[in-house]
Amino acid sequence: MLLAASVLFVVGYAAIFWFLKCICRNRFALFVACRVILGVVIAALVTAGVLALIAGVVG
Structure with a gap:
């Protein structure tokens, strides 16, 4: 969980x-x-x- 949060922080910071x-x-x-x-x-x-099918959500 800590690894995922760290990766998310780095990617978010880089995007901004x-x-x-x-x-x-x-x-x-x-x-x-x-x-x-x-x-x-x-x-x-x-x-x-189309996007719902890509995300795996079938409506």
């Missing part, structure tokens, strides 16, 4: 660091556009039931 670096290098609008597109794709996959 990478996102902040990405925002500093590029335009903030580009970052927002990528997040919105990703959100729309995920919402479409969940609505279509």
